[in-house]
Amino acid sequence: MKYDVQLCEVLCRTQTAENTFDYTVLAPKLAEVAQPGQFAHIYVPGKTLRRPISICDIDKKNGTLRFVFQIRGAGTEQLSKFEVGDKMDILAPLGHGFTFDPNAHNLFIGGGIGVPPLFGAARQCGKNATVAVGFCNKDFVILEDDFHAAGCDLRIATDDGSYGHHGLVIDLIQDVHPDKIFACGPKVMLRAVTEFAKAHNIPCEISLEERMACGIGACLGCAVELYDENGETYMGHVCKDGPVFPAERVVF
Numbered sequence: 001m002k003y004d005v006q007l008c009e010v011l012c013r014t015q016t017a018e019n020t021f022d023y024t025v026l027a028p029k030l031a032e033v034a035q036p037g038q039f040a041h042i043y044v045p046g047k048t049l050r051r052p053i054s055i056c057d058i059d060k061k062n063g064t065l066r067f068v069f070q071i072r073g074a075g076t077e078q079l080s081k082f083e084v085g086d087k088m089d090i091l092a093p094l095g096h097g098f099t100f101d102p103n104a105h106n107l108f109i110g111g112g113i114g115v116p117p118l119f120g121a122a123r124q125c126g127k128n129a130t131v132a133v134g135f136c137n138k139d140f141v142i143l144e145d146d147f148h149a150a151g152c153d154l155r156i157a158t159d160d161g162s163y164g165h166h167g168l169v170i171d172l173i174q175d176v177h178p179d180k181i182f183a184c185g186p187k188v189m190l191r192a193v194t195e196f197a198k199a200h201n202i203p204c205e206i207s208l209e210e211r212m213a214c215g216i217g218a219c220l221g222c223a224v225e226l227y228d229e230n231g232e233t234y235m236g237h238v239c240k241d242g243p244v245f246p247a248e249r250v251v252f
Contacts, residue, residue, distance in 0.1 A: 006027055099244075107130045137158050
């Protein structure tokens with residue numbers, strides 16, 4: 001794992017949905033080595049622990065990283081106060097990202113704030129990507145224009161039917177026959193996606209969301225139960241061993 005700490009200037013800040021913020025920072029050294037599906041640990045002024053934020057997109061040419069996150073507590077609320085021109089103290093890139101062929105037909109399935117980690121890979125796939133995403137309601141829909149601009153086949157579901165399909169995101173993929181599936185979101189959704197992939201014999205990678213303290217495998221706080229090659233269970237760690245795992249290795 002190769003990572004570094006950099007002070008990165010905020011180039012762009014927008015609020016894209018309810019309590020959801022979109023940042024682009026200048027980070028040429030980090031962008032050079034970052035891969036879709038990895039994450040960053042960002043220092044929060046006044047807090048002891050950094051906050052893990054998924055990398056939404058990487059622009060290697062312009063040397064930028066993009067983060068889209070939702071306020072979930074005091075730490076992320078503090079992060080949302082950074083303005084254009086401020087410097088973010090970022091430890092990145094961390095963890096293992098997605099393994100994908102941009103020329104294959106890939107299916108990306110996301111739920112809520114689990115959608116941003118998928119965007120970087122889906123953008124690279126463009127018209128070869130089918131993207132099925134679910135949100136609580138219309139007010140929480142994010143990255144719709146971005147997926148369309150990338151040429152992806154985008155499908156949206158909302159729990160209350162206020163936008164797109166009224167129902168579960170899994171309803172949107174019954175007619176899709178991809179070469180590989182990638183997913184990030186609530187565990188109940190990831191379980192359903194894993195079962196779908198297994199039933200259709202489709203390779204699948206899922207990105208897990210867990211609370212982290214150190215982000216590099218030292219504190220062992222983000223433990224998760226996994227299967228090894230022999231089908232025996234053991235405890236791995238999302239920050240070091242993931243956050244992306246082969247779906248069949250995760251114990252639900």
